[in-house]
Structures are given as structure tokens and as C-alpha cells.
Amino acid sequence: MNGFDTIIEGVLLGGVYALFALGLSLIFGIMRLVNLAHGDLILLAAYLVLSVTTALGVPLVAASLLVVVVMFAAGFALQRLVLERVLGDDILPPLLVTFGLSIVIQNGLLLGYGADSRRLQAGAFESSSVTLVPGLSIGLAPLAALLTAVAAVALLQLIFYRTSLGRAFRATADSPPIAQLMGINERSVYAIAVGLSVAVSVIAAITFGIRANFDPSIGPARLLYAFEAVIIGGLGSLWGTLAGGIVLGLAQTIGARINPEWQILAGHLTFLAVLMVRPRGLFPSRRP
Amino acid sequence: MTSLLSVSALDAFYGDFQALFGIDFELQQGEAVAVIGANGAGKSTLLKSLAGLVRNRPDAIRFAGRDIGDSPAANIVRFGLALVPEGRQLFLSLTVEENLLIGAYGGERTSPWDLQAVYRMFPVLQERRRSAVTVLSGGQQQMVAIGRGLMSNPSVLLCDEISLGLAPIVVEDIYRMLPRIRGNGTAIVVVEQDIARALRSTDRFYCLQEGRVTLAGRPADTDQDAIRAAYFGT
Numbered sequence: 001m002n003g004f005d006t007i008i009e010g011v012l013l014g015g016v017y018a019l020f021a022l023g024l025s026l027i028f029g030i031m032r033l034v035n036l037a038h039g040d041l042i043l044l045a046a047y048l049v050l051s052v053t054t055a056l057g058v059p060l061v062a063a064s065l066l067v068v069v070v071m072f073a074a075g076f077a078l079q080r081l082v083l084e085r086v087l088g089d090d091i092l093p094p095l096l097v098t099f100g101l102s103i104v105i106q107n108g109l110l111l112g113y114g115a116d117s118r119r120l121q122a123g124a125f126e127s128s129s130v131t132l133v134p135g136l137s138i139g140l141a142p143l144a145a146l147l148t149a150v151a152a153v154a155l156l157q158l159i160f161y162r163t164s165l166g167r168a169f170r171a172t173a174d175s176p177p178i179a180q181l182m183g184i185n186e187r188s189v190y191a192i193a194v195g196l197s198v199a200v201s202v203i204a205a206i207t208f209g210i211r212a213n214f215d216p217s218i219g220p221a222r223l224l225y226a227f228e229a230v231i232i233g234g235l236g237s238l239w240g241t242l243a244g245g246i247v248l249g250l251a252q253t254i255g256a257r258i259n260p261e262w263q264i265l266a267g268h269l270t271f272l273a274v275l276m277v278r279p280r281g282l283f284p285s286r287r288p
Numbered sequence: 289m290t291s292l293l294s295v296s297a298l299d300a301f302y303g304d305f306q307a308l309f310g311i312d313f314e315l316q317q318g319e320a321v322a323v324i325g326a327n328g329a330g331k332s333t334l335l336k337s338l339a340g341l342v343r344n345r346p347d348a349i350r351f352a353g354r355d356i357g358d359s360p361a362a363n364i365v366r367f368g369l370a371l372v373p374e375g376r377q378l379f380l381s382l383t384v385e386e387n388l389l390i391g392a393y394g395g396e397r398t399s400p401w402d403l404q405a406v407y408r409m410f411p412v413l414q415e416r417r418r419s420a421v422t423v424l425s426g427g428q429q430q431m432v433a434i435g436r437g438l439m440s441n442p443s444v445l446l447c448d449e450i451s452l453g454l455a456p457i458v459v460e461d462i463y464r465m466l467p468r469i470r471g472n473g474t475a476i477v478v479v480e481q482d483i484a485r486a487l488r489s490t491d492r493f494y495c496l497q498e499g500r501v502t503l504a505g506r507p508a509d510t511d512q513d514a515i516r517a518a519y520f521g522t
Contacts, residue, residue, distance in 0.1 A: 167382060167390045174379040177341060180361040181371050183394030183440065285381070 006257045008138060010250035015146030016211060018245025019204035020222050021229035022152055023197035025241040028230065029285070030173045030193045033087065036098040039223030040105035041198055045071050045205035046214055047113055050120060060122055060206070068202045075198030079191040087190070102219065109216035120209035145207035152200060153242045159196075160238070169193060173236075228271040234281025243282055247274070292317045292475060293338070293369070293444055298348040298357075300330070300337045307333040307342075309499045315444060320466065320476045322486035322507075325496035326519060331479040332374055334496070335446045338477075339371035340364040352443065366394040370442035374449045374479075376433040378421040385417040387432050391439030398441060400472050406435035409465055427458035434462070444475045451482055463489050483515065497521050 024038045035041075045067055052063040082101070086093035122141065131137040160166035172179040172189045180186060208214070208222070225248060233244025248267050255266020274282065295313035299306060308330045315321055323331045336342040338349060340361035348357040356364055365371075370391075378387050388406055407414035410431040416424060421432060430450055437445055451459040459482075466476055466489055480486035487493055487507035495503040495518040503510070503518030 164389070164393060167386050168393060170381045170386075171379045171390050174381055175377060177361070178373060178377045178379070179390075181339060181341070181365060181373065182390050182436070183362050183365040184390075185360075185362045 002257075005136065006253050007250065008136075009142075010253035011246050012138070012142035012146050012249070013253055014242075014246030014249025015142070015149040016204070016207050016245070017225050017229045017248050018149040018242040019145065019152065019200070019207055020226040021233075021241045021245055022149070022156065022238065023200040023204070024223075024226045025230045025233070025236075025238060026156065026200065027193050027197045029236040029238075030169050031087065031190055032091070032173075033083065033094050033194075034091070034098070035194075035197070036095060036223065037101040037105060037219075038098075038197075038201065038226060039219035039221065040102045040109075041071075041075075041219075042201045042205045042208070042222055043109060043214060043216065043219045044105050045198075045202040046120065046209040047109055047118070047216075049202070049206055049209065050113075050118055053121070060120065064202065064206050068199050071202050072195040072199040074195075076191045076195035078198070079194035080187065083194065084187060084190065102223075106216050106219060113216065115215055115217070117213035117215045118209075119213050120206060122210045126210055141207075141210050145211065148203055148207060149242060149245065152203060153238050156196075156200070156238050165189075165192070225267070228267065231281055232271060232274045234284035236285030237281075237283045240281060240283030240285075247282070291315055292319075292352060294350045295334075295338070296348060296350075298334075298337060298344060300333050300342050300344055302333075302342070307499055308337070311496075311499075311501055313494060313501070315475050315477065317443065318470055318473050318475055319492070320470055320478070320490040322490040322493040323477060323479045323496060324481075324483050324486050324493055324515075324519065327481070328498075329496040330499040331496055332448055333499075335371060335448050335477065335479055338364075338369060338444075338446055341371075362394075365440050365442070366396055368397060368441070368443040369446065370437040370440045370444070371446045372433050372437040372448060372450060374452065376429050378429055378432055378436070380420070380422055382421070383417065384413055384419050384421055384424065384432055387421055388413070388435050388439055391436035392441075394440055401438040401441050403439075406438060409468060410435060425458075426454050427461065430454060430458075430462055434465070438469065438474075442474060444477065445469060447476065447478045449479055449481065451480065451485065459485070483519065487515075495519055 024035060027033050027035055048067045049063050052058050052066060053060055082097060083094060086097050126141055128140045129137040130140060160169060168184045168189050172184060172186055176186050229244035229248050230241050232247050233240030251270035252263045252267040256263035291314040293315040295311055298308055298311040300308035311334060323334060325331050333342060337344055340359055344357040346355040346357045351367060351369060354367060356367060388403060412428060413431055413435060421429060450462060470476060478486055478490060492506050494501050495515060503514060
């Protein structure tokens with residue numbers, strides 16, 4: 001059962017990586033914006049949930065909903081007040097601005113919460129498990145993370161392909177000036193996209209924060225995994241991003257099983273291997 | 289009689305480059321007007337100015353009692369001015385039907401054009417409604433572009449070079465639909481390089497040359513030599 005164990009563990013870890021990556025994939029797909037502060041925004045969300053649950057004593061689920069709303073508004077404002085000013089033909093200014101934002105968030109968190117490791121408390125849920133077959137049981141929390149990732153992708157797909165807002169997202173991604181001719185206000189479409197991306201990262205923050213310790217400095221590493229998941233899956237494809245997260249999760253767990261020191265390295269090597277074999281990722285979007 | 293759309297002394301610029309000089313232009317409700325002229329005469333710039341893709345002085349363009357010269361494109365289509373852009377410019381990641389639906393994104397003007405009305409006019413689009421637009425023929429793509437423009441239920445439909453790159457027989461098919469569009473009270477502005485075609489299907493014309501109106505009138509009242517002179521500047 002040992003190999004099977006590893007695979008399940010890898011897939012479950014992949015769910016968390018996919019959640020890291022979804023928000024990144026979303027705004028890259030719509031705006032061609034690479035948000036270098038994405039990992040730090042996830043951490044910011046994790047700390048906000050921590051504050052609301054511990055300081056105010058609100059249950060985790062309610063706190064999460066509250067923080068989702070707050071972070072959506074923050075993302076919306078971030079786009080309207082900051083990113084909008086630097087978006088354009090040149091890709092360098094938004095990179096620099098989000099890189100700066102990453103540093104600001106990191107240091108802000110350090111100032112506000114200190115450098116100690118924290119963890120979100122989910123009570124008995126953290127350590128409960130379901131037994132699939134005798135001798136093989138799965139932790140409820142990681143399973144919930146994977147299911148959440150699948151649900152999040154399904155929901156975003158629904159928004160993208162079945163709603164008027166989704167059509168506006170895709171049309172704007174194709175051609176902003178022509179989208180305007182259709183009555184689409186590019187500024188609000190972009191702001192909603194960033195809001196949505198940041199709101200999705202709250203979900204990532206919660207699944208991650210229950211699973212592992214976090215401190216203000218680990219954002220950039222999450223960003224790296226998120227990037228790798230997006231690239232492995234193929235730019236512009238949300239299901240691809242989910243698959244990318246799972247591939248990365250599998251690579252890391254299998255690597256760790258061979259030799260515990262190889263966990264991170266195996267993930268990066270798999271990423272490079274995919275880039276060499278399929279430079280556009282496993283499931284690139286059909287966009288020509 | 290006040291015009292539905294009236295342009296007065298419009299100067300349009302791309303950065304420092306001036307593309308239009310003192311253009312005056314009128315359009316009545318339900319009218320069809322051709323804008324003709326050689327390459328680079330400023331025809332497309334005029335349409336882009338009307339649609340809000342090129343911003344101008346607010347009072348240079350007046351539409352339905354509103355100054356729209358500096359309004360953003362996304363607002364202008366809501367007021368009732370829709371552009372069918374040159375080269376069709378369909379959304380490649382959207383299906384045929386989604387391209388049509390997005391034309392109605394503004395959503396405030398609702399009749400008479402809807403999906404069913406567009407499909408009645410171009411039945412082939414209904415058959416291909418789930419296709420990607422990239423697999424359509426040029427003529428079918430042009431139908432999608434026109435249908436997309438109509439979905440906003442405009443009082444003015446601006447058509448930029450809708451015959452460009454299409455077989456003559458297809459062009460014929462598309463032009464045959466113009467009376468049907470006007471039948472619903474929609475005014476049409478066509479920009480065309482094919483002068484004969486443009487003059488045959490419109491009530492009035494404006495001829496542009498190097499950013500200025502060199503001739504305007506009714507095709508029937510204007511002789512060919514005058515048009516040729518206005519077109520080529522000889």
C-alpha cells in the first residue's frame with residue numbers, strides 16, 4: 001500500500017498548490033498581469049482569518065466568509081487605485097509594482113504579527129480522517145482542500161463560460177478596445193478579476209493555514225509553487241492549473257518518499273521537465 | 289429638423305498626427321449614408337471618433353441630444369451607436385453565439401434585435417452557433433460582426449469596410465441585408481472603398497480626402513466626374 005499512499009498524499013497536496021495557483025492563473029488569463037505579490041496576499045488573508053478567529057472569537061467558517069468579502073474589496077481597490085495606473089503595453093511596471101507590494105505586505109505582516117510561526121485552528125477537523133479501505137485512511141482536512149480546489153475550479157469555469165461576466169472577461173482578454181465597443185467597461189472588469197483572484201486566495205490561505213505553520217516570510221515560496229502549477233498546467237486554463245498543482249504535489253511527495261531531502265527539488269525538476277517536453281504546458285488554452 | 293447625429297468642425301488626432309480637419313457630418317434617423325475616400329483619407333478615423341475609440345472635443349459630436357465627443361466607447365454603445373469594426377475583430381475565444389451575446393452586454397436597449405432576430409437574418413449562424421469563430425468563412429465572420437453590432441439595438445450602425453476581403457457574391461448577400469436593418473429604423477453609415485457599391489445602397493454620401501470632406505450629396509444628383517475629382521483630388 002506504500003506507493004498508493006504516496007500517490008494519494010501527492011494528489012491531496014496538489015489540491016493546495018492548485019488553490020495557490022488559481023488566483024494567479026485567473027488574472028494572468030484575463031489581464032496578462034503577473035502578480036508577484038500573490039503569495040503574500042495569500043499570507044495576508046491567512047493572518048486576517050487568524051485575527052478574526054482568535055481576536056474576535058468568530059468560528060472559522062464565518063471568519064472565512066468575512067475575509068473573502070474583505071479581500072475581494074481589497075483586490076478591487078488594489079486594481080483601481082494602484083495596478084490600473086501601471087498596466088499597459090510594457091510588462092515591466094506592473095511586475096515592479098507587485099514586487100514592491102510583496103515587500104510591503106511582508107514587512108507589514110512582520111510588524112503587525114511578529115516573526116513567530118502561526119497556524120489556523122480548525123478543532124477536531126484538523127486531525128480526523130476517513131478510512132477508505134482497511135489500512136488506508138485520508139485526513140479530512142487535506143481531502144477537503146482538494147475538493148475545495150475542484151469546486152473552486154468548477155465554479156470559476158461556470159462563471160467564465162456560462163455568465164455574461166465571464167464572456168466579458170474573455171472578450172476583454174482577447175481585445176480590450178473591441179470589448180469597449182460592446183459596452184464593456186475594461187476598468188471594472190479588471191477590478192472584478194483582481195478582486196476574484198484575491199478572494200480565491202483566501203480559500204488557499206485557509207486550507208494552507210490549517211495544514212501547515214506560516215510566518216510572514218513564506219509568501220514568495222508559495223508564489224513559486226503557484227507559478228509552477230500554472231506553467232505546468234498551461235497558461236490560461238483553469239483545469240490545467242488544477243492538473244498542474246496535482247502534478248507538482250505528486251512530484252514532491254514521490255521525491256520525498258525516495259529521499260526526504262528531495263521533496264522540493266523533485267517538484268522543480270518536474271517543472272523543468274514539463275517545460276522541456278511541452279513548453280506551453282500540459283493543457284494550454286485553445287486561444288490562438 | 290435636428291439631426292440624430294451631427295458632427296461639427298471635428299479635428300481628430302492620433303497623438304501629434306492630425307487625421308481629420310474640420311469635418312461636418314449629419315445623419316438623420318433611419319438614413320443610410322456612405323463615407324467614401326481613398327486609403328488614409330480618414331474614413332475609419334471618422335467612424336472611430338463616432339464610436340469613441342478616438343476621443344475628441346465634447347461638442348464636436350452630438351448624438352440624440354447629447355455631446356458625446358469625449359465619451360468613452362463603452363458608454364457610446366449604450367447611447368445607441370454601434371460600430372462594426374474594420375477586419376471584423378471577432379472575439380476569438382468566444383463561440384459564434386457568445387460573440388453575438390456579448391454585443392448585448394450593455395443590455396439597456398432591448399428591441400427589436402435579439403439572438404432570434406439575428407438568426408432569422410443569418411440562418412447559417414444558427415447552424416454554427418456553437419462553433420469557434422475561427423472556423424467560419426470570411427462572409428460568415430462578417431455576419432457575426434454585423435449581428436454583434438445589432439445586438440446592442442443601435443439607432444446608428446457604423447459599418448467599417450464590411451466588404452473587405454470578401455467574394456463579390458458574399459458582399460452582395462451582406463448588402464442585401466441593409467434594407468432589413470434600416471426597416472427597423474436603424475440608420476446606417478457605411479465606409480467603403482468600393483464607390484459604386486456604396487453609392488448604390490445609400491441615400492447620401494460624403495467623400496473624404498486627406499482628412500477633409502471634399503464632396504457631399506445624393507448619389508443621383510452628383511455626376512461621376514465630380515465624385516472622381518473629390519476622391520482622387522485631381
